[in-house]
Amino acid sequence: MLGRIRRRYILVKIESDEEIDRRSFLNAVWSSILRLFGEYGASQTELALIEYRWKERSAILRCSHRALEMVKSAIAAITRINGKEATIHILLVSGTLKSLRRKSKTIFAQENKNNMSQKSN
Amino acid sequence: MKFVDLHLRPPVNQFDKMRKLIEKSAELGYSVVGLTFPIDVKREYVENAQKICKELGLDMVTRADLTPKNSRELLSMLRKIRRKFEVIGVNCQTKQTYIQAAKDRRVDLISAHSGEYKKHFFGKSEAKLASEKNAALEVNLTPLLYTEGFRRIHLLNILRKEISAANKFGVPIVLSSGAENPRLLRKPNDYAALTYLLGLDLHSAKLALSVNPINIVERNRRKLSPNYICPGVYLVKRGKDC
Numbered sequence: 001m002l003g004r005i006r007r008r009y010i011l012v013k014i015e016s017d018e019e020i021d022r023r024s025f026l027n028a029v030w031s032s033i034l035r036l037f038g039e040y041g042a043s044q045t046e047l048a049l050i051e052y053r054w055k056e057r058s059a060i061l062r063c064s065h066r067a068l069e070m071v072k073s074a075i076a077a078i079t080r081i082n083g084k085e086a087t088i089h090i091l092l093v094s095g096t097l098k099s100l101r102r103k104s105k106t107i108f109a110q111e112n113k114n115n116m117s118q119k120s121n
Numbered sequence: 122m123k124f125v126d127l128h129l130r131p132p133v134n135q136f137d138k139m140r141k142l143i144e145k146s147a148e149l150g151y152s153v154v155g156l157t158f159p160i161d162v163k164r165e166y167v168e169n170a171q172k173i174c175k176e177l178g179l180d181m182v183t184r185a186d187l188t189p190k191n192s193r194e195l196l197s198m199l200r201k202i203r204r205k206f207e208v209i210g211v212n213c214q215t216k217q218t219y220i221q222a223a224k225d226r227r228v229d230l231i232s233a234h235s236g237e238y239k240k241h242f243f244g245k246s247e248a249k250l251a252s253e254k255n256a257a258l259e260v261n262l263t264p265l266l267y268t269e270g271f272r273r274i275h276l277l278n279i280l281r282k283e284i285s286a287a288n289k290f291g292v293p294i295v296l297s298s299g300a301e302n303p304r305l306l307r308k309p310n311d312y313a314a315l316t317y318l319l320g321l322d323l324h325s326a327k328l329a330l331s332v333n334p335i336n337i338v339e340r341n342r343r344k345l346s347p348n349y350i351c352p353g354v355y356l357v358k359r360g361k362d363c
Contacts, residue, residue: 015304035269036318072314076307079266089149089308 006065009050009100010093011107012075014057016086022052024082025059032074045071050097056108058091060100068093122327124309125334127155127182127208127230128261128297133166140173145303147177153338155182155297157210160202182338184208186232192221199227207341210259219243223250229337230259230295233283243283245290252290255340257333258283260319261299262312281320294321295337296329 014020026049033042045067051060063071078088091107094100126146131139133156146154156170167183174181185206189195195211195218203209210230213219222228231251233243243251243258251258260280268276287294296316300306307315313326321329343349348356 035273069314069317072311073317076311076315077266079305085304087304087307090311090314 006095007046007062008065008068008093008095009097010061010063010068010071010075011091011100011104012059012061013089013091014054014059014081014086015089016081016084018084019054020081020084020086021054022049025049025052028078028081028086029061029071029075029088032078033071036074036077037070041067041070047071058104058108060097062097065095122331123152123335124150124331125153125155125338126151126298126306126330127153127184127295127334127337128157128210128259128299129154130157130299130301131170132301133158133162133170136169139170142300142303142306143170143173143177143179145306147179149306149308151179151309153180153182153335155184155208155334155338157184157186158206160185160187160198160205182207184210186210186212188212188214189218191215192217195221195225199225203227204345207338207345219247220250223247223256224254226255228254228256229341231256233258233260233280242279243286245286248286248290248292251287251292255337257293257295257337258287259295259297260284260316260329261297262307262315263299263305265315265318266305266307277318284319284321288325293333293336294325294329295334296326297334 014025029047030042033045033047044064046064048062049059050062053059061071072090075088075090078086080086092100092103094103129142129146131142133139143154154174158167171181183206185202187195187198187209189198189211199209208229209227210232211218211222211228212232213222219231222231231243231247264276265273284294296312298306309330312330313323316326350356
């Protein structure tokens with residue numbers, strides 16, 4: 001019998017000097033997974049892009065909990081998106097979207113606070 | 122947990138680039154950074170780097186990378202510079218230098234996969250020698266990011282073998298970036314995720330990014346302090362009342 005599907009939600013931060021659209025971002029993640037783990041590996045990830053906010057330079061990805069390590073390593077290995085230099089940092093991993101959003105609020109609040117203090121300095 | 126990146130390679134004579142690299146490390150959550158300097162570095166460059174690190178609240182470690190052609194050259198280099206730098210890393214090109222580096226107490230880090238992979242790499246014999254001395258195996262993760270295709274396949278294969286040999290003989294592993302460019306720097310957790318490709322579990326990866334490099338730095342700082350006499354013997358107090 002098939003068990004309950006367990007998923008993981010990953011909040012990432014995108015760093016790039018040029019604007020990157022949703023499709024290019026997802027393509028970059030998929031191609032990194034394909035390069036590192038091949039088609040068989042990619043089929044196990046059940047990857048989906050849940051949310052993409054260029055203004056905040058953040059995105060939320062969903063994957064199977066069994067393929068979490070694969071997806072994390074593929075994300076860390078990205079150096080270019082659509083030919084432009086870019087870096088993706090993993091900020092948070094959570095089991096539910098609700099808890100991820102709750103935790104992300106504190107992270108972004110902290111970041112804003114740091115930015116404000118840097119500007120005042 | 123205190124995270125360490127023992128291998129930053131900034132262009133020491135370009136102040137702005139060096140600053141950007143160090144700032145990025147601080148932003149990504151590192152508390153200790155090892156900056157690689159040329160052997161004959163001018164004192165002012167080291168002082169500049171120290172100033173930047175101090176401003177950012179980072180602990181700076183001075184490091185030199187040696188690339189000797191043979192074991193004799195390695196010995197002469199070590200004799201000259203050992204007391205000038207806090208950490209010494211060796212890129213071995215021949216089997217002879219691998220063995221010499223592994224059995225020399227003055228060598229802190231042996232860089233993984235620095236030579237030509239078909240000829241030599243950190244195998245069981247080198248790991249056995251290194252386990253009896255102080256040397257740790259250093260894995261630079263930046264090449265994993267910029268290589269592609271067959272080159273990355275070979276690199277992953279060799280690194281996995283080297284890590285497995287090091288684990289078998291209890292040689293400490295140190296993970297570092299080896300980055301020259303801030304774009305190639307990653308967070309400690311991202312590096313830990315990347316080591317999934319090398320067959321290293323998350324706990325060992327975190328040790329390799331924090332405890333193992335800190336142990337090396339602390340040991341060397343003790344040795345370089347004026348109170349160090351010989352292994353196990355330290356000067357506790359100076360003065361007439363002793």
